[in-house]
Structure formats: C-alpha cells, structure tokens
Amino acid sequence: MEPKLKLMELVAIPVLLALLSLSNKANACPHVPCYFVFGDSLSDNGNNNNFPTLAKVNYPPYGIDFPQGPTGRFCNGRNMHDFIRLPFSLSQLLGFKDNIPAFATSRGRNIFNGVNYASGSAGIRNETGSNLGVCIPFNQQIKNHKTIISMITKLMGNYSATNLLLKQCIYSVQIGSNDYINNYFRPEFYETSRRFTLSKYATLLVQQLSLQLKTRYNYGARKFAVYGIGQIGCTPYAILMYGTNRPDCVSKLNKGATLFSNRLKPLIHQLNNNLTDAKFTYLNPSGGPDLATLVRDTSCCTIGGGGGELCLPDSKSCKNSSKYLFWDGVHPTEALNKIVANNAYTSESPLDASPLNIQLAMR
Numbered sequence: 371m372e373p374k375l376k377l378m379e380l381v382a383i384p385v386l387l388a389l390l391s392l393s394n395k396a397n398a399c400p401h402v403p404c405y406f407v408f409g410d411s412l413s414d415n416g417n418n419n420n421f422p423t424l425a426k427v428n429y430p431p432y433g434i435d436f437p438q439g440p441t442g443r444f445c446n447g448r449n450m451h452d453f454i455r456l457p458f459s460l461s462q463l464l465g466f467k468d469n470i471p472a473f474a475t476s477r478g479r480n481i482f483n484g485v486n487y488a489s490g491s492a493g494i495r496n497e498t499g500s501n502l503g504v505c506i507p508f509n510q511q512i513k514n515h516k517t518i519i520s521m522i523t524k525l526m527g528n529y530s531a532t533n534l535l536l537k538q539c540i541y542s543v544q545i546g547s548n549d550y551i552n553n554y555f556r557p558e559f560y561e562t563s564r565r566f567t568l569s570k571y572a573t574l575l576v577q578q579l580s581l582q583l584k585t586r587y588n589y590g591a592r593k594f595a596v597y598g599i600g601q602i603g604c605t606p607y608a609i610l611m612y613g614t615n616r617p618d619c620v621s622k623l624n625k626g627a628t629l630f631s632n633r634l635k636p637l638i639h640q641l642n643n644n645l646t647d648a649k650f651t652y653l654n655p656s657g658g659p660d661l662a663t664l665v666r667d668t669s670c671c672t673i674g675g676g677g678g679e680l681c682l683p684d685s686k687s688c689k690n691s692s693k694y695l696f697w698d699g700v701h702p703t704e705a706l707n708k709i710v711a712n713n714a715y716t717s718e719s720p721l722d723a724s725p726l727n728i729q730l731a732m733r
C-alpha cells in the first residue's frame with residue numbers, strides 16, 4: 371500500500387492546514403475535518419469484501435438504494451456513519467470524496483477524510499466472529515489505524531501537523547454485539563460461556579474496551595463517540611434461532627447487551643474525568659422513540675444467506691424498506707440508520723446521548 375503523492379495532494383495539504391487553524395477559532399458549528407470509524411457489520415463499508423467469510427455482502431439486494439450499488443455495507447442503503455458525517459461537510463469543501471473510504475481500499479490523500487476500519491463479525495475479543503470466517507478484530511483495527519497515521523505523517527511531512535489533524539477528528543466506536551452473538555451465545559464454537567458468567571463477561575469486555583480506547587488516545591484521538599449494544603435479542607434472526615421466552619425477544623441476548631451498556635456508561639464518565647483534554651460520549655444505538663409504526667418482526671429481504679442471517683443473493687425484498695426496522699435478519703434498514711444517526715447527533719435525552727449528543731459533545 372504505497373501512497374502516491376500527486377499534485378492534487380500537494381495542493382490539498384496547505385489548504386487543509388489553513389482550514390484546521392481556522393476551525394480552531396470559529397467554533398460556532400462543529401467543524402470536524404475527519405471521521406474514523408471502528409466497529410463491526412453495523413459500520414463496515416466494504417472491508418470484508420475480499421475475505422473468506424460468510425460475513426460479507428457485496429452482492430444484491432444489498433445496496434439497492436445506494437448510489438454505487440452493493441459496496442459491502444450491510445444495508446439496502448446508507449449506514450449510520452454515512453448520515454452522521456453529512457453535517458461535517460468541510461470535507462466536501464476540500465473536494466474530498468463524499469464517503470469515508472474503507473481501510474481495504476483507502477489510498478493517498480482520501481485518508482485525510484478519515485478511514486473506516488470496521489469489519490463484519492468482528493468483536494472486542496480477537497476470537498469473536500471466527501465461526502463465520504476471517505474478519506478484522508478490534509485490536510487489529512487499531513493496528514491498522516496506526517498504519518494510517520504513519521501514512522498521514524508521511525503525506526503531511528511533520529508530526530505536529532499530523533497531531534493537529536488527529537485531535538480534531540471524531541473516533542466512532544460501535545462494537546460488542548458479536549462478542550455475544552458470535553461468541554458467548556455460540557457455545558458450540560466458543561468456551562467463553564463456560565468460563566465466565568454473563569456479568570463477569572460484560573466486565574471483561576468493557577475493561578478491554580477501556581484499554582483499546584486509551585490506546586487510541588495515545589495515538590492522538592481526543593473526540594470519542596462510543597455506542598452501547600442495542601437489543602440484539604429482538605432481531606428477526608435471533609428470534610428464529612433461539613425462539614422467544616418473552617413476547618417479542620430473546621431475553622438472554624438482551625440481558626447481555628444491557629449488562630454491557632450499563633458498564634460502558636460509567637466507563638465513559640470516568641474517562642471524561644481522567645483524560646481531561648479528551649471528550650467521550652456514550653450513545654444509545656436503539657434509535658429513540660418514533661419506531662412504533664415500523665415493522666419489527668420480519669426482515670425486508672429474504673434471509674438465508676451468510677450464516678443464515680443475511681439476505682439470499684439476488685433475492686427479492688419488501689416493497690418499501692422505509693416501513694421496516696430490519697433490512698436482513700440482524701441489520702437495520704437505511705430508514706432506521708437515519709433515525710439512529712439523527713438521534714446520536716441531536717438527542718437531548720441522557721438515555722440516548724450522555725453526557726451530550728455528538729453535535730454538542732464534539733465541538
């Protein structure tokens with residue numbers, strides 16, 4: 371992955387530096403020049419496409435509502451990050467490509483925009499997701515980020531300019547679901563459920579996440595948007611696979627998710643207190659109040675692909691995905707992604723964003 375310095379890049383760097391110092395002074399709206407994304411299939415935008423894994427979706431009907439068609443996004447259209455970064459349109463001013471590049475395809479100057487390291491089936495733990503094939507675990511995503519920082523430094527020419535850039539970026543982290551659905555609750559593949567209680571497991575995951583966040587802090591990150599785990603027991607695939615023991619959902623999966631999120635919130639509070647030159651915010655990925663009218667018990671597409679939870683290749687999908695919460699067996703539709711993104715960006719409820727929403731927290 372040899373970065374080629376083109377004339378455009380040489381022009382872009384002084385412009386970028388000028389805008390960085392400008393956005394330091396004018397804080398009326400959050401001018402975020404770059405957005406780095408870490409996570410799993412909820413965020414992946416193509417990193418798994420060339421891996422031997424069941425957890426990849428570079429085939430129709432994925433992407434039927436996305437301008438470039440199937441890209442590897444686990445959705446019919448845009449994912450949450452495609453929506454969240456829209457307000458940060460400084461990058462458009464610089465003439466950067468609209469979407470954040472996947473790590474797998476990032477080249478040259480587009481890395482100043484940020485990079486998406488997320489990988490379907492990945493988790494906080496290294497072994498998570500290996501039942502489906504190869505993925506990029508969170509630890510390796512952080513190593514990949516280190517590689518990108520070296521490339522940025524090379525393009526920038528010096529470390530202080532790189533640090534000035536890195537500390538203004540948003541670092542989004544949404545990870546942990548697979549540590550339950552493709553680890554703890556798959557005892558035929560993993561021994562974690564025999565070694566740890568559900569409560570101890572949540573503690574271990576959040577401890578590891580804490581170290582992983584601090585590593586990124588040490589690499590210059592100062593603005594962290596960290597998501598809890600949603601109601602993973604309420605997906606159509608979870609209900610199909612485990613059956614229900616409550617009217618709607620698989621309660622043991624939701625219990626794991628809740629334990630995790632309840633330990634993550636105080637961690638975010640501690641990190642804000644301990645690392646005073648950084649900002650951390652906790653975000654609820656469940657999407658706020660206005661979902662009651664949407665279909666929640668069936669997927670929009672016909673499932674059976676991947677490990678069973680993904681759309682079948684070239685299968686038919688529902689007439690209007692905007693009426694559905696779930697695109698496939700586990701992943702949200704573009705319609706839900708938009709609601710979740712809007713919530714994370716603007717919600718004033720501490721249940722959704724704590725201490726503050728992204729718009730206020732990331733100034």
Ligand SMILES: *[C@@H]1O[C@H](CO)[C@@H](O)[C@H](O)[C@H]1NC(C)=O
Pocket residue numbers: 496509510513
């Ligand atoms: C997890 O993977 C990283 C590399 O990606 C490695 O440095 C680390 O030692 C691994 N941790 C464990 C517990 O195996």
Ligand SMILES: *[C@@H]1O[C@H](CO)[C@@H](O)[C@H](O)[C@H]1NC(C)=O
Pocket residue numbers: 387528529530531
């Ligand atoms: C690094 O780059 C900045 C911006 O171009 C410049 O002001 C600074 O003097 C440079 N520092 C070094 C050590 O070259």
Ligand SMILES: *[C@@H]1O[C@H](CO)[C@@H](O)[C@H](O)[C@H]1NC(C)=O
Pocket residue numbers: 580637640641644
């Ligand atoms: C924050 O600092 C306190 C006091 O030094 C320490 O006990 C705690 O473990 C720290 N928390 C984190 C997440 O670093």
Ligand SMILES: *[C@@H]1O[C@H](CO)[C@@H](O)[C@H](O)[C@H]1NC(C)=O
Pocket residue numbers: 690691692693
């Ligand atoms: C799809 O459903 C949404 C939400 O109910 C509605 O606003 C939209 O008009 C529908 N689109 C079509 C093409 O029916």
